[in-house]
Amino acid sequence: MTATNPNPRRSLITKIHIARTQLGMDDESYRANLAHYGNGKTSSTDMTIPELETVLEAFKKLGFKPVKKPGKGRLSPSSKQGPQDERSAIRAIWIFMHRAGFINDGSETALNSWVQRMTAQQNGGAGINEVQWLRGEDAAKTLNSLKRWARRCLFEDLKKRGYEPHPQDSYAYLLKRWERINGAML
Known part of the structure; x- marks a missing residue:
């Protein structure tokens, strides 16, 4: 755009x-x-x-040379600048889910599409187009939605591998268990 x-x-x-x-x-x-x-x-x-x-x-x-100001690039999880908040966590989980094979497209564009769909549901039809524009409650709700999705993916993947995770296990616990099993993969 x-x-x-x-x-x-x-x-x-x-x-x-x-x-x-x-x-x-x-x-x-x-x-x-x-x-x-x-x-x-x-x-x-x-x-x-x-x-x-x-x-x-x-x-x-006569010698005038227009200079274009560099645009602001998107922040990535590895960026040393910018806020270290929910938006960074959202990007990190998105990238993890892609590397783990839970989602096909790990791009920022795909993440932005997902964010827009999630925030449209939360805000009654008006979605937020870019993850970098998320603030406050919208960012927290979006992060929690992504964690729940990642938790379901981890839960199902562990079950497929013969492990019996408890339905009440947290995202963090399932992630640690999954990483112990698949640690070398990532």
């Missing part, structure tokens, strides 16, 4: 002002360039979008 610019004119004006600063233009030369490339207009706010685009292209030819 890409964000669309709701006001391309404002964006062009901002870029022109950045170009002016980057090129070190004083007010007189800046306005002279605007007049030359902008059909005689000496203020960027008076220009149309095509005129602004022409001025911006001219500034690029």
Whole structure:
């Protein structure tokens, strides 16, 4: 999903002002360039979008180099930055379930789809699209749902292997028991 610019004119004006600063233009030369490339207009706010685009292209030819700010990447469980909260635990359990073979797709996209379905059920139809947007009660409920799912998967897997886990065994206990049996696998 890409964000669309709701006001391309404002964006062009901002870029022109950045170009002016980057090129070190004083007010007189800046306005002279605007007049030359902008059909005689000496203020960027008076220009149309095509005129602004022409001025911006001219500034690029004069040496302006637009710099894109790096976008914020998604946080992963191994990330050294960002919150160490329910969202990190959700990602860690999701990755574990994928590595253990309980789910087919361990990607962030698949996790986001699952989060959206779970939060839509909890919030009466309006789901949260990204795990990174989970906060407070939504994050806690989503984490608990994922733990219950993982617990069911662990319980069933242990039963298939001939072990008889107790129905009241916690997620943590089942996980430890499962890891003892499958430790080398992960």
